[in-house]
Each structure stands twice: as C-alpha cells, then as structure tokens.
Amino acid sequence: MTRNIRDRGRRFGARATGHQGWWSGTAVLAMLLIVICAMPAAAQTNEENYGQLEFNFVTPGARATAMGGAFIGLADDATAAESNPAGLVILSRPEISFEYKFIDYSREMYLDENSWLENRKSTISDNASIPAFFSYVHPFERFTLSVYRNETVNFKQSFMTSGPQVGIDDLRLFPVDSSLEMKLTNLGVGGGFKVTEKFFVGASVRYSTFDLNTDLTRWDFDRTSIENRSNVDDSDNAITFNLGMLYTFSPKFSAGWVYRNGGEYDVDWSIVVDPAGANVMLDEKLKFNIPEVYGVGLSWRPLDALVLAFDVVRVNYSELSDNLILIYNTDTQTKDQYNIDDATEVHLGGEYTWLVGGMPLSARAGVYNDPDSSMTFSGDGSGNSEATRIRFPGGDDQVHVTVGTGLVIKDRLQFDAAYDYADLQKQFSISAIYRF
Amino acid sequence: MMARPGRSESGRRWLRAASVCLALSLLLSSAPLIADSWYEEYDRGLKQLRKGDAATAAVAFQAALADRSTPGRRVRAYGMRYLDYFPHLMLGRSYIEMQRFDMAVPELEAALAAGAAPAGEVRPLLEQARQEVARRALPAAVAAADPPPAPSGLLAVSEGVGGRVRLNWNGADGAEYYEVQSSTTGEDWTDERSVRATEPTVLLSGLPRGEIRGRVRSVSTKDGAGPWSPVVTANLAVGEAEARAAGEKFEAGRASMENGRYAEAAAALTEAAAVMENHAHCLAMIGTCHATLHFLKNDPVSKTEAQRWFRRVLDADPSFRLDERRVSPKIVRMLDSLR
Numbered sequence: 001m002t003r004n005i006r007d008r009g010r011r012f013g014a015r016a017t018g019h020q021g022w023w024s025g026t027a028v029l030a031m032l033l034i035v036i037c038a039m040p041a042a043a044q045t046n047e048e049n050y051g052q053l054e055f056n057f058v059t060p061g062a063r064a065t066a067m068g069g070a071f072i073g074l075a076d077d078a079t080a081a082e083s084n085p086a087g088l089v090i091l092s093r094p095e096i097s098f099e100y101k102f103i104d105y106s107r108e109m110y111l112d113e114n115s116w117l118e119n120r121k122s123t124i125s126d127n128a129s130i131p132a133f134f135s136y137v138h139p140f141e142r143f144t145l146s147v148y149r150n151e152t153v154n155f156k157q158s159f160m161t162s163g164p165q166v167g168i169d170d171l172r173l174f175p176v177d178s179s180l181e182m183k184l185t186n187l188g189v190g191g192g193f194k195v196t197e198k199f200f201v202g203a204s205v206r207y208s209t210f211d212l213n214t215d216l217t218r219w220d221f222d223r224t225s226i227e228n229r230s231n232v233d234d235s236d237n238a239i240t241f242n243l244g245m246l247y248t249f250s251p252k253f254s255a256g257w258v259y260r261n262g263g264e265y266d267v268d269w270s271i272v273v274d275p276a277g278a279n280v281m282l283d284e285k286l287k288f289n290i291p292e293v294y295g296v297g298l299s300w301r302p303l304d305a306l307v308l309a310f311d312v313v314r315v316n317y318s319e320l321s322d323n324l325i326l327i328y329n330t331d332t333q334t335k336d337q338y339n340i341d342d343a344t345e346v347h348l349g350g351e352y353t354w355l356v357g358g359m360p361l362s363a364r365a366g367v368y369n370d371p372d373s374s375m376t377f378s379g380d381g382s383g384n385s386e387a388t389r390i391r392f393p394g395g396d397d398q399v400h401v402t403v404g405t406g407l408v409i410k411d412r413l414q415f416d417a418a419y420d421y422a423d424l425q426k427q428f429s430i431s432a433i434y435r436f
Numbered sequence: 437m438m439a440r441p442g443r444s445e446s447g448r449r450w451l452r453a454a455s456v457c458l459a460l461s462l463l464l465s466s467a468p469l470i471a472d473s474w475y476e477e478y479d480r481g482l483k484q485l486r487k488g489d490a491a492t493a494a495v496a497f498q499a500a501l502a503d504r505s506t507p508g509r510r511v512r513a514y515g516m517r518y519l520d521y522f523p524h525l526m527l528g529r530s531y532i533e534m535q536r537f538d539m540a541v542p543e544l545e546a547a548l549a550a551g552a553a554p555a556g557e558v559r560p561l562l563e564q565a566r567q568e569v570a571r572r573a574l575p576a577a578v579a580a581a582d583p584p585p586a587p588s589g590l591l592a593v594s595e596g597v598g599g600r601v602r603l604n605w606n607g608a609d610g611a612e613y614y615e616v617q618s619s620t621t622g623e624d625w626t627d628e629r630s631v632r633a634t635e636p637t638v639l640l641s642g643l644p645r646g647e648i649r650g651r652v653r654s655v656s657t658k659d660g661a662g663p664w665s666p667v668v669t670a671n672l673a674v675g676e677a678e679a680r681a682a683g684e685k686f687e688a689g690r691a692s693m694e695n696g697r698y699a700e701a702a703a704a705l706t707e708a709a710a711v712m713e714n715h716a717h718c719l720a721m722i723g724t725c726h727a728t729l730h731f732l733k734n735d736p737v738s739k740t741e742a743q744r745w746f747r748r749v750l751d752a753d754p755s756f757r758l759d760e761r762r763v764s765p766k767i768v769r770m771l772d773s774l775r
Binding site: 063076077090091092093196197250251252304305353355358360362406408411414433435 | 475476510516518519694695761
C-alpha cells in the first residue's frame, strides 16, 4: 500500500524523467480504489490549482472600496446590508443600489522547465467582470429591511506549465493545463434595528450558492498523452448569516462590529486516469469551508465634510485547509504540512465632500493590507517535497491603495467610482444609488 | 469513533452566533420607545404633508425642530445624503393646510428670520396666513340685534420660555367663538392682530419684550360681535427674539456637551439659563457639566458650582430627576443628595 501510494503520487505529480516502468490499467484502478475509499469525505485537494485561491471580502460598494474598505464603523448607505447590517437604520428613505466591478488578478508561479532551478516565477493574470452588489432597502419606524444579492467570490485562474525540473533525484513535474472558476453568490434578507438612539443592531440571513468549475490536465513530458485529468463542475448551497452592531458615541464618533460566516459547500470532484490506454474514472466529494470574517471599525467625523474610517478585520483563511484531501504523496506527506494562514487586515480610509452647485461631490482615498492567503507546503528536503513546493510556491502580502469619487444628483441619484491598486490585483468599481 | 476537529469548531461557531442572536432578541424585546433623528422626523413630515395629513406632519416637524433647531440649505443627514432643512417653513405650511393661520404666522416669520428658506416661497405664504387671520376676524361694524355679552374674568399670563402670553376667560352665553386682540401700546388694536378662538383660551406667540395688552369679545354669526372685555396686561420679561437667541445658546451648549466640551457647554447654557430662568432641564444640564468637570478633574470649585445649579433645579422643579441612561450614576446621586 505504501509503495503503491507513493508510486501513484509520482505518477500523478512527478516522476524520474528516464523511468520506464508503467503499471497496467488494472493495477492503477485497484490502487486508486483503495486510496479513494480511505479518503475522508471533505476538503479541497493538494492539486496545484487550489493553491492560490482569491476571495473578495472587501465591503461592497464603490464608496467603501474607495475608502480602503473601511466601512464597519460608518455603514451609512445601502451596502450596510452586507458590510454591517446595523447601519441600515441610519437610512431614512427607501434606496436601491447597484455595483459593478472589474477585477484583474495576477499570480506568480513556476511554469517553465528551468523556472524552479533558476528561481524565476512567471506572472499569470485573469480578470472578471462582476455585478457585485444589488440591494433594496426599506426603512420602517425603528426597523430597516434590506433585500440584496452580492458576489463575495468571483475568481478565475488559468495557467499552463511545461513541467519544471525539481533538481533532486532527476525528478521533473508533469506539464499541466489548469483552469478554475469559483463563484460565491449570496441572496440575503437583512434588517437593522434601533435599540436606543445610539445603539443599533442588525443581521442578515443569506442563501449562498457556491459554484466551482475546474479542469486540471496533467500531460506526459512530450504533451502527447494525458496522464490524468481531474475536474469539478458543480455547485452547492448553504444558509449563511452575518451580524452587526453600531454604536454612535456622538455625531462625530461611531464604532461597529461585524461577523460573517461563509458556509460549507460540497462539490463533486472526479479524476480520469489514462495509463497506457486504460480509462478509469473515480469521483469524490470536496468540502469547501468559505472563511468566516469578523471585524471592528471606528469612524470619526472631525468636520461635517470629512469622515475618516478605520477597520481591523480577521479572515480565517485556515478553514480552507481544515479538511484537505491528499491526492498525491499520501505516504510521505501529511495534511499538517499544507498551511493557509489566517489574515488580519487593517483598513484606513477617508472621504471629503464639497457642495458644488448644491450637489455633494466627494473625494475618497484609502489603504489596506492584504496578507497572503495562498496554500504553502512545509516538508523535508526530499524530491517529492521539493516538487510540492514548486506547485505551492505561496504568494506575497499585498498593500492596496484606493481612490475614488462620488456625486449626488438632484438629491436622489448617487454615482460612485473607485480604483483599488495592488501589485497583484487591480479593481475598478462603479456603483449607483437611487433614493425614493 | 472520533469527532472531527473541523466539525466541532464549526459547531462552536454556530453556538456562539446563536448565543449572540438570542441576546439580541432579548435586548430588542425589552427596547423602550425612542426618538428618531431630525432628518427622519423631517422626512416623515414631508411625506405626511404630501399625503395631505397636515396634523401628523406638523407633529413630525415639531419633533425635527426639537432635535435640530437650526434650519439650513444642503444640510448633511447621513452618508452622502444632503437635504434642504426648512422646518419652520414646513410647519407653517402644515398649519395653513390645517386652517390654523394664527399658528402659521409665527412659524413663517421664524422661517423668514432664519434666512435659510427661500424668501420668495415664505413671503406669499406669510401674506396668505396674515390675510386669512384678518379676514376671519369679523368686522366690528356688523350690526348686532342682540350680540353676546363681553367675556368676563379675562387673565393674561406669560407662558413658556418667552414671547408667549396665554389669555384665559370665562365663556359667554351665546358666543359661537371669540375674537382676541393684542397690543403693545394699548392704542394699536387692529384686525391684523385678531385671533379667532372657539374655546375660552388662546396662546399669543411671537410677542416682543415688555407690556402686552389683550382683550376679547364674543361673536355670534347671527347677532354679530359683542363689546370688548376690559383690557388686561402681562409683562413679558423675555420676548420672542431673546427667547430665540437663548434657544440657539441652549442648542450650542447641548452640542458642546455631546462633544465632551463641558466648560464651553456650561458657559453657553448659563447664557441660555439667564433667559430660560426656570427651565429645570437647562439648569440640570449646567449642573451636569460642572459635576462632570468635578469628577474628571477632581475640581472642588466645579463641585460647588454643580451643587448650586442642582439646588436651582430642585427649586424650579422639586420632582426633577436626571435620566440614568444618559448621566453617570455619580451625578444622579449628587442631585438626589440635595433633594
């Protein structure tokens, strides 16, 4: 069993470039059945396409984006339904709001044959256009109701490798073609309640849909035959929620707290192995834990025209690796060697508003840190471990700088725009609010 | 069979969240009634006025004024929402809708004096209200076969902070309503200053400081107006202008207090208190400012001042109590110890 699993790992992940000993299809099938039956029924795999997933937990709305995502202690527009539902009670008129985002993601990976030996990463980029947020808010006497839809996650990633040399035991990774699309959409009903004149609470319940579409093809070295091919094309639903509180110390100071859970989602994963003409398909359930998020925020209005906001947000990214399934190297590696660190994000932003011809015109800016949430591998110096480190190279912490503007026309129509810049992620967001 | 760590952690999270929800539910179920902010009341007033419910609108505008007395153009409500805030104009408009022209006049005059609301919109309404007040006063020259007698027992008493005098009298047989006039000199009785009352009481507002004279007569649609009652006089120590200035000082003091500038708040409130002499709430706010300064700085002078103002509070209203939800228990105890 031990020998079989290690050999299977070599076959799926890497092998000595001069190796000639192929197994028969029957032997591979029998071995995979044993391994799959022994798997826990949960988690993403240690395939490289799950190594650098990106989530978009920044509060929705171009206004909040332009303020560095610092909005928990302010929460004074329709996006409060998601950012801090307690803030909904600040609104005194029904509103609809809409946000559209253009996101450009970049990742750095070892792609070509000598890239690892020369310590040279290549940058891969993908982008997504997202109808990120839509909401309708209706205030009542002491209660404000919101119905909304938002996309917390909309991530695309595709790459091709030509099989980097590992540099130990004459090992080389198989060339890989990979594509991945991941989306998490929430349909939510939320409400804010005014407990006292200064203390508000809020909550929302969300019907969350997780869509995952992956295709990972592992070729032989000359790219003439497929070693194996795994894919996911599935979706799952969960009921999730968020909670929020807001306290206004004075018209100038307020503080907020928010908690959001992400939910657990099961999707069908399958792999086709085609060793020497055999065609064997096996499947399994993957369980994704979308990280929970909690944070606190402060807002300070030193002038009526100026507001500053400061948030500290904790994202439990480590939940993603809670129930990792090892597909490769099951005999030499353990799940504990695969890590995703939790992240503490600090958001700071400000907004200054002028009245131009009676129309409020705002300029906004902000900054926040985005700690690396990639999966990394910490193994020994063996060839298999080195091969795994190539597939899970980790990433760098990012610092985002944001700017934006907003304009209100005829007291009812508000347009906002924001640009969020970081080395490996750029985002442009536009949103509109109409007050009845 | 071992429990999976991930599952048990998830269970704990749900348990924590459920505990928070339960705590919030308990909190909400015991929540007392609270006041809305000025822009919520103002929005409510505008909505009711559009729906034709002027009486409800008037209540909302009064509540908005109580929370924010200063009108203005393009005032920030929340977020990026700015609005024109003209509560006096809207209150005057509501009174006109309610046919309460006598009450509309002082509000529209206040709107004009504040200067924020467009004068071109206020003046026609004010003119309309004044004309209606005058028109509704029955001409004195109407012949009366057997007019009702002059009301007896007329009394004039100043009321509220300033600029207001209440006239009370005994109802007269045969009177369908009463016509009330006021004068500062005793000579300038005019129909323009006539107010119509269906009950034997009326509150005259917007009056200047000094002697205010009043008279009343009974009116019957069939038999015409009776003779005027004897003139009564009330001496107003505080006129409408002084009361308004004191109100602004009071608001400034309250804002300073909310922002933690207690010395500044005490100074502004003391100026307001000089006019609003027996306004227990104002006196209590001054005492609270001094008491807070005492507890913050351990200042014996502030303590003496706090006790002095709290004694004045109890002189004005022996049953006055500080709101324990808004004021430190130590300050509440300081006031109660003087009771």
